Each structure stands twice: as C-alpha cells, then as structure tokens.
C-alpha cells in the first residue's frame with residue numbers, strides 16, 4: 329500500500345498546524361494507526377464487519393443498456409449497495425475502531441451530503457461511541473433524510489451557520505471542536521483531506537475498494553479496464569478505486585464538479601481551477617481569489633462542494649498519473665436521470681458526475697472498458713432533484 333512520505337505527496341499534504349498540543353495529538357493518532365493496522369485482531373474484526381455488516385465485496389455490474397447506447401463497455405463498482413448507501417462506511421468503521429483502540433469516547437465529524445455523517449453515526453451506534461456531526465445549514469435542508477437518520481442513530485447534529493453554510497465551514501467548526509476536545513474525542517474526517525495523518529488513514533481504508541475491484545474485474549473479464557473513473561470532492565472514493573490500478577496501464581480519471589461554470593465561485597473543481605495553498609492544515613490546490621483568499625465552492629452535489637482536494641490527487645495530477653476532468657451540474661443531473669431510466673439504478677448526485685463523464689468519454693472513444701466507481705445511491709437527492717430539476721428538462 330502506497331503510504332505518504334511523512335504526510336507529503338510531492339509538494340502537497342503535510343501538517344500546517346501551529347498548535348503544539350494538537351500536533352502532538354496528530355502524531356499520537358498516526359502512531360496508534362500504525363500499530364492498529366498491524367494487529368491481526370483488528371484486521372479480523374474489520375474484515376468481519378466489511379463482509380457481514382457493510383455487505384462487501386460490493387459487486388461490479390456490467391451496465392448493459394448504457395453500454396449498448398454509448399458503444400463502450402461500462403461497468404459500475406456498486407458502492408451504492410453498501411450499508412448506509414455509499415463508500416463512506418469503509419473508512420468510518422476503520423476510524424471508529426481506531427477511536428475505540430485509543431480509548432476515546434466520542435467521534436467528531438463533518439458532513440456535506442450527509443453520507444459521511446450517516447456512516448459515522450452508524451459506526452458510533454455500533455461501537456457505543458458518542459457522535460457529534462457538524463453540518464452546514466444549507467446542506468441540512470438538502471439532505472433532510474440523512475439528518476433524520478443520523479439523529480435516529482443517536483448523533484448530535486450541530487448546525488453550522490457561518491459563511492456559505494456548507495462543507496468548508498462544517499470542516500472549520502469540526503476542527504475547532506476537535507482542538508478543544510481531542511483528549512476524549514477523535515476527529516474522523518470525511519475524505520482524504522486535512523493534516524497528516526488523516527488523508528493517509530482514509531486512503532488506507534478506502535483502498536479496499538480498488539483492491540477488490542481489480543481482482544473482480546480480472547476474474548470476470550480476464551483483463552483490466554481501459555479507464556477507471558470516479559468523482560472527486562475531497563477525493564476518498566477516487567483514491568480508493570485508483571489505488572487498485574495505480575501500477576497498471578490503466579487511465580485513471582477524476583471528475584471534478586464544474587457546477588454552473590468556470591468562473592471562480594461557480595464550481596468546486598479545485599485541481600482544474602485552484603492554486604496551491606493551505607486549507608484545513610494541509611497543502612493542496614485550493615480555490616482562491618487573486619489575493620489568496622479561499623473562495624466559496626459550489627456544486628449541485630453537496631458532497632463535492634469543497635474548495636480544496638486531497639493532496640495525493642494534486643500529486644497524481646502533477647505527475648500525470650491521473651487526469652482530472654470536469655462535469656457541470658446539468659450533465660450530472662442528466663446522468664442521474666439516465667442511469668435511473670436505463671439501468672434501474674438511482675445514483676447519488678456526486679456519483680452522477682462520474683457516470684456523466686463515462687457518457688461524455690463515449691462520444692470520443694469506442695469499444696473500451698470503462699469502470700465507474702458508483703460511490704453512492706441517490707435516495708438522499710431524490711426530493712431535491714425532482715422538485716428543482718424536473719426530468720422533462722434533462723431526458
């Protein structure tokens with residue numbers, strides 16, 4: 329497994345934190361994690377939960393109807409079928425087990441679309457941990473169903489009303505709470521972002537997706553895919569599936585949200601439109617204005633509207649190992665409807681960006697094998713989409 333070099337991936341990542349006690353705690357978390365992953369009992373427990381609680385391995389489904397229409401073989405890695413409906417549970421269970429091992433009594437987390445929050449609340453209910461979830465007021469309204477589920481599972485939802493009232497501010501406040509409560513709580517970040525060791529920890533747990541996918545794909549197709557496509561918010565589902573194919577001759581494609589357009593403030597495509605900077609204690613491509621102020625990110629998919637991005641993605645981009653493209657709101661919504669109609673699978677709006685790119689790519693290449701990470705299911709998005717973006721406009 330490809331660990332970072334002291335928290336750096338090339339020029340990106342690190343620990344840009346000036347609080348000495350917090351730095352020490354981050355190093356304690358790193359040490360505890362290193363011990364934990366070598367512990368056979370932990371690995372056995374994780375494997376058991378992944379199989380019997382989450383429902384892994386998630387299948388790879390050949391999307392026959394979509395493939396026929398677009399002239400390529402399109403496959404979906406069905407993370408939407410996991411317990412709680414997305415890939416987030418893969419790292420949340422790992423993070424919660426780590427918290428238990430470290431003797432913490434509570435998990436602090438943030439959420440955008442509610443999927444990370446829901447997965448954390450689930451892991452905390454299972455393992456008997458307290459759970460505080462920070463969530464922007466705007467996202468709370470969009471993902472009401474997930475909020476109700478988190479409350480049902482026993483989590484406290486802290487409504488964030490600063491700034492754009494979305495994911496960035498939720499991370500700001502969750503980090504602040506962690507600074508105050510780290511003696512008893514573990515911060516379980518929702519993606520491959522934040523100061524070291526958080527990106528490395530999330531990457532480790534998500535890599536199961538790619539390892540699994542590579543074996544499954546070879547097993548049923550006797551060859552590897554030509555393309556692996558995944559949406560990129562912070563980048564956890566993308567890193568997870570990319571890692572399975574990183575040493576292969578497979579084109580890795582991360583899909584960033586172009587939202588309403590290319591202008592600053594209209595999208596959340598940090599690699600395509602950001603500049604190197606520091607956000608939430610790590611260095612990456614950040615959406616910022618000419619004076620270096622971080623600007624608001626926007627995407628119709630609230631799990632993608634983060635102005636930074638995982639440091640390893642910045643590195644993969646810079647070294648040309650992966651390519652980062654964009655898909656706008658309308659293209660993602662069309663794909664949301666199209667996958668529902670053609671395959672009977674309602675994708676999360678985040679994942680719809682990856683599906684949309686597989687469709688777009690099919691206009692330029694033919695007879696290729698495209699593996700899409702279907703990171704989550706769209707139940708959470710249904711009311712919002714149906715009420716605001718009627719199908720008649722998109723199909």
Ligand SMILES: Cc1ncc(COP(=O)(O)O)c(C=O)c1O
Pocket residue numbers: 414415440441442443444518519520559560561562563564565566630631632676678679703704705
């Ligand atoms: C279903 C789904 N996919 C993707 C994402 C984006 O996160 P990441 O880029 O870390 O995979 C989210 C975030 O909430 C999500 O809910």
